[in-house]
Amino acid sequence: MIMIRQLTHADFDAVINLGEIVHGSGYMDLAELTAIYHKGIKNGINANFVAIENEQLIGFRLTYAAGQWPQDQWCTVDQWGVAFEDVCYFKSNTIAESARGQGLGGELLAASKAAVIAQGAKAGVSHLWQQSPNNAAVRYFTKAGGQLIKQHPQRWHQRYMGEDYICVLCGEDCHCDACEMLLVF
Numbered sequence: 001m002i003m004i005r006q007l008t009h010a011d012f013d014a015v016i017n018l019g020e021i022v023h024g025s026g027y028m029d030l031a032e033l034t035a036i037y038h039k040g041i042k043n044g045i046n047a048n049f050v051a052i053e054n055e056q057l058i059g060f061r062l063t064y065a066a067g068q069w070p071q072d073q074w075c076t077v078d079q080w081g082v083a084f085e086d087v088c089y090f091k092s093n094t095i096a097e098s099a100r101g102q103g104l105g106g107e108l109l110a111a112s113k114a115a116v117i118a119q120g121a122k123a124g125v126s127h128l129w130q131q132s133p134n135n136a137a138v139r140y141f142t143k144a145g146g147q148l149i150k151q152h153p154q155r156w157h158q159r160y161m162g163e164d165y166i167c168v169l170c171g172e173d174c175h176c177d178a179c180e181m182l183l184v185f
């Protein structure tokens with residue numbers, strides 16, 4: 001049986017490990033995950049979740065609370081129709097290969113969505129990995145009601161991610177695209 005629960009510090013090593021397996025070496029380190037974790041907590045509500053099966057972490061959803069994340073060049077705010085400070089950021093939804101195709105990404109998104117609504121968010125934005133296996137990232141977010149805002153070529157290139165990042169598809173010269181998508185609650 002798969003259990004969805006809030007992310008805790010005890011999960012950090014497993015989250016970092018799964019992130020590197022799915023997304024590539026250098027995807028996230030402990031300092032970055034710690035900062036993400038804290039940006040996901042607002043009004044005492046944690047919007048970060050993990051999926052556990054047989055005491056093993058098989059998925060995670062990291063989410064920044066509305067008003068607790070920085071706008072960057074990949075945020076097309078003028079096309080959102082919602083004020084930036086009312087929008088959470090769905091940072092990362094990561095599923096182990098063995099657990100894909102079971103709707104787990106959608107379940108993790110639903111858990112985070114409920115949490116950010118309780119925090120006061122009116123919408124959520126994400127930059128989805130278009131080259132994810134079978135374009136699953138864009139498909140599950142669209143199924144949840146997400147609307148495409150803009151495509152961002154080479155969003156995860158090393159010049160943006162850092163020189164330590166090595167993409168699982170492209171290696172050291174990542175050319176993967178991001179689909180900026182908005183989910184209004």
